[in-house]
Amino acid sequence: MFLQELFGLFSLSAFFMWGFLMAFFFNIFVYSIGLKKGTTLLFSSFVMMCSYTLSDYFFTWLSFKNSFYLNFALYDIATITALLCLYKIVKKTTPSFLYLVLGLSINTTFFLLMHLDLIIYQNKEHWWLWDAYMYSVNLIDITMIVALIVDRDILGLHKLKNAIRTLLNPSANSRMP
Template sequence: MFISYFSSDSFFSWFSTTETYLHWAVWDLVTLSLILLFAKFIKDQKPTAFYYVCTGLLVNTVLFLAIYYDIYVKYTKEPWILWDIYSFGVNIADFVMIVALIVDRDFLGLVKLKACLSSLLKHKVAHPQA
């Protein structure tokens, strides 16, 4: 994650400023893909921070794409609620990822939620209703 954020800031001047949000979305998708690729080779249980970083990168990607679409495809010029959600969401997601990497604890319950959803999905597949 450090390499991704460091390189995206370092190479920022190479990109045109009109497509910055799109580049950040692609950069986060590449980072997420590399993390998931490396995770395939790890047979042990993933650390808690793994789930937080993946979720944070996914949230950031969605927000980057939404703001890109709003500003550069729909040509929205007046601030509205999406811009506030973007500003708040990206900063909170980045903060949560940093905290998760430092403490490696399930402080928001994401790992418990994942386990609960996995259990529900397994139950539905094992016992389909007619």
């Protein structure tokens, strides 16, 4: 729990909330000067900014009591749902969309595992899952912020997705002349 001791729980939360807010402001700026004509990135960054602002520690009126990790899992599921509804409406994605949905899905899995470990099983002994949770969730949040700002395939996830799709459906490539 080195990061938590170094920065504190609230300052990391504020940092990520600020990061998504800045990504949203950056996308408003890029859209307003006409560099990006599509609104998908703008809407995606708005959804992420709203999600992280509403799920911040200061807004606990929608939270379940004594279910810290379950609250975050539910917020992430709601955010994924909002992003997928946005996709159904706009019918267009940006490179950052895959990073957002995949990152939120991984974070949700970690939140549910931590809820299971700490609340359901009432484990009090520190073990590797806690460190994996802390570093992974924070790294994924930073990656999502960067993906919203640069809007590029920064980790090669789209190339990996296309390679897997090609491996699973090789007949699609054989039809090409």
